[in-house]
Amino acid sequence: MLHLLDTTRSGPRRGGVALVEGVAGAGRSRLLGDTCAVAAQCGFSVAYADADEVRRAVPLAPLIAALDLRTDVEHPPLDLAATAAGHSAWLIDRLHTSLAERLRRGPVAVVLDDLQWADTTTLAALGTLVARCATQQVAWVLARRAGEAESLPAKLFAALGDAERSERVHLPPLDDRAVAELAADRLSAEPAPELLACVKGADGNPAALVALLDGLVEEQRVRVAEGRARPAGDVQNGPVPRRFGVLVRDRAAALQPGTRLLLDVACVLGHAALPEDIAQILGGTTASVLPALQEALDSRFLVCEGDTIAFRHELVRQALLATLPGPLRGSLHRQAADMIIGRDGGVLPAAAHLVHGARRGDTRAVTVLCSAATAVVATEPRTAAELAQRALEITGPLHPVRANLVRVAVEALTRCGPLPRAIALAEESLGGALPQEQATVLRCELSAALLLAGRAARAVAVAGPPSPGAAGAEGLAERMELGRLHGLADLDAAAAEREARQEMTRRGGPSAGLRCVLARSHWHAGRVGEALRQARAAVASAGEERGVCRPFAPRLALAAMLTHLRETTEATALLDVLRGEIEAEGWPVLCGAAKILGSSLALAQGALAEAATQAAGGLAAADEAGMPRYSPLGWRTLAEVALRRGDLTAADEHVERLTRTVAEQGLDGAAATASRAGAAWMAAQLAAARRDVEGLDAALAAVHADPYALRSLLCEEPAAAAWLVRTAADRGDGERAAETVRAAQRLAADNADVPSLLAAAAHAQGVHQRDADTLRRAVQTHRDPWSRASAAEDLGALCGADRAATVMEFEWAMAKYARLGAARDEARVRRRLRRLGVRRRHWKHADRPASGWASLTDTERRVADLVAQGLTNRQVATQMFLSSHTVGFHLRQIYRKLRLRSRIDLARTHPGVDDGPGRHVTDRPAPPPADAGAPADTASPRGPAPHAPKTPPGPALPAPAHPADTTQPR
Template sequence: MLSPVSAGVSTAPTGEYGPEGVYVMRSGGLLTCSGLRGREAEREELQALIASVARTGCGGLALLQGEPGIGKTTLLAEVVTMARAAGFSVGLGKAEELHRIVPLSSLAACVLHGDQPLLSGDAFADLARNQDQRIWLVERLAEAIEARAGSKPVLIALDDLQWADPLSRFALKQLPARLRTSPVLWTLAGRPDPAGQAEEIVASAARELPTVAVPLGPLSRVAIRQLAEDTLGAAVDERVRDLLDGAGGNPFLAVEMLAGLGGTDSSGDLVPSTLVVGVRGRLRSLQAGTLRFLQMGAVLGRGFGFHAAAALCGQSPATLIPALEEALHTGLLDDDGDQLVFRHDLLRQAVYVDIPPSARKALHREAARHLVAAGHRPIDAVPHVLRGALPGDEEAVALLRRAAEDVLPVTPDLAADLVTRALELAPPARPLWFDVGEQAIVCLTRAGRSREALSTGDRLLACRPPLDVFSRLQAALGGTLWSMDLAEELRRRAESALAVTGAAPQAEAKLTALRALALSRGDDLVAARKAGEAALRAATAAGDREAHVLALCGLGEVAQNAGESAVALERFAALSTIDPAFLPEEIVAHLHMDDFASSGRLLLQAADDAGSMRQAMMLWAQGQHDLGLGRLDDADAGFATMERLEDDVQVPVQQVNARVIRSRIALLRGDRETARKHLTAAQERLTVKPNPGNTAAVRFLEAVHAETDGDIELAVDKIRQVQQEGFFMRWRLLRGWVDSAIRTALCGADHALAEDLAAQARAHAESNPGVPTATGIAAQALGLVKNDPSLLEDSVALLKASPRPLARAAASADLGRALLAAGRRPQAVAALTQAHDLFAESGAHAAAARLQHDLDGAGAGSRRAACIQRPVQGWGALTASEKKVARLIAEGHTNRSAADLLVVSPHTVNTHLTSAFRKLTVNSRVQLANLVRALPDAEPTRR
């Protein structure tokens, strides 16, 4: 634990060592600010940020950076002191070099320590046990911090950021922006980061909240001399001033010289040497047992347990008491009550570098064995393994594999690195090497490093493994190829592996299922279905769960691509029963059946058990649900949130389709500029995942935009391109876009294309006789092609049973225009009015405006009041959902409690809140509450 330094004036040269190795003088019970000599401007800047967070109620972030010993820890301690004085609740932690890969170890130090820990040790342990996704874990941390910030401002301070573990760095990229509307100040201190990770954290926060970068350079000569006078309690002479010039403006080195750790020569003069040389001189005066004890501690880390060091020394703790006392007396170590700590990491490093490299490796290996024997998690021993393992060390390989398995759910990239290192250590072309390689393929794929996974697999296969191993490796590579959208290559490899005898039943079942999955993306869906059913039988016979999941997934894909909604639902429901992670697919399958009641029930279920779900895919399902019900604002927010979460974990699955849908929503609203931006984003993302589905979706969106721009010829050509993508893609149009495509084709005088589209709609309806939307759209398509008002009347009648207001509105609009052309004005006005109101209620203002033009032409009364577009700023600019969220937050709800009331995810609440803050030009929940209190009577806050 770091000790805060309070301001005061020194009158006597008695004191103690404080943070950053600064000798802090005592006087009248107060500690001086001697460690802050030359940092007055930086202190004022940080104090202003503290005051701003406390005053405004919005977040802030500060990054302190500088070389080792430059005063970062001292300044951070001063921030803690100032924040506590301002009424902040403080969480203070320090990242450790040898814990830099242990997931969430760095932030754990912040949330578990301090005057009022943000989480109890038990709560944090429970959080770590039950997490299975980075996003879910970060959201739970955000909720804990947000709850504390509701009663008082919070400071979260982390020292030695350069050693933060990957999961903590991931959280630090998300949390400041996520909590920007709460009074939370993040203060991070670390060395300059060549990899730019600290800068990435600041850049992520800077877009949303005030940030301050505080670079710490060398102190001036004047500041160093003032520091010397503080330390010595008297003016310094010329000899000492000359010595201090050798510190290069580094306060830690200066104080070490002044404190005498550099030793003396025969004349009694201080030795102006480097720190390492100085520490060596000091160590030479120690007992041999003390020196060995310090070296063992240096191997274990800056902070280490007395018993662990004793075990590494091969002695009982009792026999090492004299060594411990001498180490403490020298000022090299402190005892914080829980563990021993080198007073500064530079001191630990100075001791550590004097250990011969070969001895270091052996000691790290022994440290790893001790940690494992003491019951620590494999990941706790991994830092020592990485420093001490040699090629062929099978014990190290086993430990790295176990650690990789443990961390895979939350830090797949780290898991991939660990198992890749294990592969390097394993004896080549031996059974263990192939086993580790198979695990490496899986971990690399999960980490999104598919090309590396494929390269690793091919390298293993090139060594001609036994037939059973060959089959297992090809099965492992199946997931890699599927993630890379290489369906044809997946089919080829699966068939090649199946043609070789000798595979175990489980591997053969997986390969059979993978082949069926690959065939689901082809033109022959009948063959794909047969392959999937055979795969399901093989998986059941082999009793292999993974093969069972793959077979059901393939059968679901086949049914979905064939437009057989009932069959797809059956397959995906069975799949989510085996693996709840596939619940989003089941929800979407219910939507394709027009069963919004079941999809809504499952979304509620998912909200209660969000930890076990794929967060981004659940938001995709929620967005589809809202879109189907005509909730354009909620759907747009859901898809935007989904894309943000996919960006966070760098796994872009549905980003192309989300942008396509959001572009169409913007066009319905009449926001052509935003629609164009979404189109551009979809086109850019298509280059990342250029599969047939994404390609067809973007091509159709390009057709819609071309028609909007008046280029009918280009629009028709784009629709033809979609048709040429093959039968596999047609279901995408038939669920809600076919009417738009037919109108475009007719406008472009391509009657044959319109008839082809109508025939597809009819075939789709025949495959889904119990789905009102499918049967209604088929009748609408035929009515458009034949220009037959009676068929369009049938479509409106059929669609009355559909839960989709936008589909009902489009059919009524087509009927109204056909009736108007036929001279049946009263009936036309009724149909157009119904369509107008449905579009307006959904927020489709542009579509409603076009119908108003038709109504004006028919001489009907104006209905413009129903579709007045929202302003850009102010309360009136908020959507209905944003108003609900704003009122709940203003009442004091957290994101979680507001989400529970509105039956949405906290991520969606955050998206609505972000938009509301932007439109209202407020920066904190306090400002929002003041604004809401000034409004007229409250509106309802629940759906």
């Protein structure tokens, strides 16, 4: 269109026409508005108007409005005004005269929008006026909504398109790149692939895309972490964002009534349906619905997929479905179910409709739902759970299939969660009068659910021998005994091992499940090497058995052990196979556990962003499934990520959630012991970083209160032994330090073939006895990369007299920390090197702009993030192991590059600090004024929290005893 304006302005006897077409929301009005602005800047007299459906009855309304024509002047002679046609001709002449008057002052741009609503007289007048002004400086820009090919506006556009100086402008859907750019603009962050997949429901339509993105933001269904925007929850299957739903419903309301009815039926039938099914529900033939179907296809509500007619996106279908009143929707679902059963007897497709349409007391619907749930319980447990629970809602207490429905529902809920619902349903049914055989089957399912929920004592109490006459009693007895032994392994490892071996003898050999019981028993007893051997044997024999995920997958048990021992290569490969096994055998309840273990592996490998993402996803999945067994490990991972990054505010939040989870999750036995030990260990690390003496003493007391808890911690955390010894020594508590060393050495002696335990014992002993050779052995043998770097740092601290050796060890440790993303540890070692007079550049050259956020260096960005959270210069210096003066220098550079004047300006304009997965960035508290009189260098690990702590911190920690440094304990 710029070419049209240019040729019209430059040629005194030239005009032209631009024909703009696009679907609703494609950006026609925005394009025309920009065109008007450009035309005005180029000296055009701009005449703009848009047609609308209300003024359709007024002849020439758009042209009269655009040219500002007065219609209250003297009418033409009576013989000409005698007919409406004559009056219209007179008005067209007046319009032409008005155009001529404008042309005397310069070129004219006539811009008309929404001509699909224009009256026939306007369309005829446009054809006449464009022809009359073909040799004059008039640029016509005409726009209409794309739609019916045989409409009058379409015919006008076709006729005008054949003119000599005409151009067509079609506004297609935005391509993938443009969608990503628009999403980044609306979200102020780069959209992740999973979010871009969700917004495909907008079909590349700018208006729909903006409505969808803004709706997701308003409803807090988008989270931003590390500069990337990701969906928070299941966007595609969750409720439709209100803004997007309103837009879809408004556009559907503009369609013909028959088309709207067809869409109502289609959205009930599902994402895709056969045309003949839609026609049958509507009570007609396929031919009778063709006009409505064609309009639905033209409007892009529906698309063709093979032999079916499908909605272009599930969000569109859900938005339309929400407009149907409940009773009408239910009636259509029942009609669809009757059609399916009557045609081919398809129980499962019919059941999918009966879930939404069946009424209480509908015996036939209950039977169909029960059959369908039973058929898919092992392959699609979520579907089975939905079907069975719906059937239970509409069936009476004496219905003959009710007991089977309860069993199917409990089994399905045990497989997919939520486990508390499975447990409550089973216990409620067992509290009533049930035949012995049905009660035995239900107790078996309840035992499995309790085990997965971490309630070992209750699971052991529920499990028991089945009645001798029960169908499949032998197989049921084996399942119940296996469940009882798994529960016993958490409560009494020695008894579980003894009884598992007796069961092997009775069965004539070991099974995968019994080997898994032995593995878990050995682990809880501290025999880690033997636990690994039994777990590997269980995995090897599991391929010959079906149902190995009930109630514990051997691969899950082995993967957990390998993860704790930092055998990352084998554990990663095992987790990949486990995910496939979970899907193949229909146990999505275990998905959260697999993700959480994966997050721990990612942390060990230094992939902090991946660790945080997987941990957040695993915690969400575990919470949804009601399976808290691995949740403490997930919160520990998030807290550890925050500590390594130096974000003590986030670490504080994660440790608080960890402590609350351990207190509320209801675990018992070994799982509870391990959870409490892990929570106390993380609380101790955070308290040490905050120099909270009282909190540190309380956390250390909790770690050492139970020898079994201490042993569990040392088995699961390779870095724990040395850290506890170092911290106890710094606190002057030699007894606790010696106790930790003895516990680590006992574990190493009992498991001489487990490298991580040998390395942990050597590290703890080397720190306690200040033995450089032992520390060198720890550096060489640690499986955990972070622990290896920590041992090198401890070794460097012992080489005080040999400056070259100290520098070498510190530099090696600092490089390892850097590769692992442990910014806080890297900064601490860099400070130790500075104290030795060694300065290493810790920034990288990069081509950056001169101003703006992209111009900040990594260090400046970190300073800006912390200041935006409300930290003072001294607090920032403490977290980054810099001096307050250095922080002040960086802050001045930030102000200069961002053209800011104060900390308040920085907090207001900050795009959002990386809060990690699952933490939505909201308004930050107003920062305090800048520090005054801060010392040049402060050895505090962290000042007061930016928000008031729940309990006042204790006195400052005493200086640690490392000879080469005076920084805080690690």
